[in-house]
Amino acid sequence: PAKVVVRTRLLDQMALRWQRRLVTVTAGPGFGKTVLLGAAIAADAPGTRDIWLSCEPADESGEHLLLGLSESMGLPSNGDVGDICDRVWASAPDQICLVLDDVHEVHSRSAGAAVLERLVLELPANGHLLLASRDAVPVPTARLAASAQFVRIGEADLLLDDAELVGFAVAREVEPSLLASTGGWPALAELVASAGADLVPEYLWEEVLGQLGDEAARRLALFAAVGGGDDEVATTVAGDQVTVAELVGAVPLIGRSTTGWAVPHPLWGPALGQLLTDDQEAGARHAVAAVHRRRGRLGLAVDLLVE
Numbered sequence: 523p524a525k526v527v528v529r530t531r532l533l534d535q536m537a538l539r540w541q542r543r544l545v546t547v548t549a550g551p552g553f554g555k556t557v558l559l560g561a562a563i564a565a566d567a568p569g570t571r572d573i574w575l576s577c578e579p580a581d582e583s584g585e586h587l588l589l590g591l592s593e594s595m596g597l598p599s600n601g602d603v604g605d606i607c608d609r610v611w612a613s614a615p616d617q618i619c620l621v622l623d624d625v626h627e628v629h630s631r632s633a634g635a636a637v638l639e640r641l642v643l644e645l646p647a648n649g650h651l652l653l654a655s656r657d658a659v660p661v662p663t664a665r666l667a668a669s670a671q672f673v674r675i676g677e678a679d680l681l682l683d684d685a686e687l688v689g690f691a692v693a694r695e696v697e698p699s700l701l702a703s704t705g706g707w708p709a710l711a712e713l714v715a716s717a718g719a720d721l722v723p724e725y726l727w728e729e730v731l732g733q734l735g736d737e738a739a740r741r742l743a744l745f746a747a748v749g750g751g752d753d754e755v756a757t758t759v760a761g762d763q764v765t766v767a768e769l770v771g772a773v774p775l776i777g778r779s780t781t782g783w784a785v786p787h788p789l790w791g792p793a794l795g796q797l798l799t800d801d802q803e804a805g806a807r808h809a810v811a812a813v814h815r816r817r818g819r820l821g822l823a824v825d826l827l828v829e
Contacts, residue, residue: 532680536562538673539652540570540617544642544666547654549677550774551729552709555654556623558680562652563621570617572652577627577634584633591620603640610649617648625655626772635660642666657772677774681706691715705775705789726793730773741769742786743794747803748810748826750777750785758813759806 536558539545547555563572573594581587592601595609610618620641628634639661641651653659666672682690687706691698694715704710713725731739744759745751756769766784770776775787786794795803807826814823 532558532675533562533565535673535675539619539650542673543650543671544663545652545673546659547675548658549680550656550772552707553677553680553774554708559621559623559652559654569615572619572621574621577622577624579627581628582632582634584637587628587634587637603637603644606641607644607646607649611646614648617650619650619652621652623654625653625659626657628660630660680708682708682711687711703789705787707775731793740797742773743797744806745769746786746790746794747798748806750783751810752782754813755810758809
């Protein structure tokens with residue numbers, strides 16, 4: 523049921539890949555990115571063709587990534603970006619979309635990222651890219667956005683809204699209130715409906731926090747304990763110079779404002795709270811309350827001190 527409601531809402535956006543150069547789907551684990559890609563490909567249209575490749579760590583190598591793309595397209599194993607572009611051009615007027623999943627395996631500034639950037643720039647007019655990733659994709663997007671050639675689907679788009687959560691609960695024969703604590707995260711809705719809410723902290727640890735490393739997870743726990751904040755707050759809780767973007771990284775369910783303020787969803791509370799002692803939480807709240815007071819945010823300072 524979660525898969526059904528997600529693709530019903532988003533397939534129209536995915537269909538724009540035939541009119542735009544680049545579509546990205548960016549969100550953390552458990553948001554249904556791969557499911558959405560599969561649903562989009564299943565809803566194919568005449569005169570279109572999708573070519574799928576799931577990326578792996580070895581695709582940081584440009585040669586390895588080109589090998590995977592060449593094999594997917596039926597090209598010789600020694601094909602390069604020019605050969606891929608020629609094959610796409612030879613398919614005109616059919617529209618060709620290269621669909622790459624797990625693009626977070628291809629880190630920015632790697633040779634694999636350079637291949638993706640060349641494809642964005644050099645594919646002929648009937649060529650398109652659909653990239654799914656846990657992190658920001660390692661290709662430039664500003665110019666494409668300015669020319670209306672870029673569609674971005676993010677975490678907020680993939681979350682189940684209240685009506686969808688109710689529909690999901692009805693389909694799974696559970697009380698809708700049981701799913702209220704999931705934040706609309708599809709994987710958590712599935713987990714709670716099938717196994718119970720007590721497994722949520724374990725899931726968050728296995729799928730997200732365990733990938734961060736102990737120190738990064740501890741810093742995130744401190745940031746959540748003070749209710750989030752800006753770069754100054756992040757530096758205060760971390761104990762050294764760090765930005766909010768560096769501290770929260772690609773962690774899902776982080777509310778972000780245009781002013782640089784970020785707030786972890788309350789869903790993170792139980793999982794992150796296990797990482798800190800009472801004294802560590804209290805120390806962080808005192809330190810950040812002083813920051814808020816100095817900046818004139820007296821309400822926030824009082825709230826932390828009361829806590």
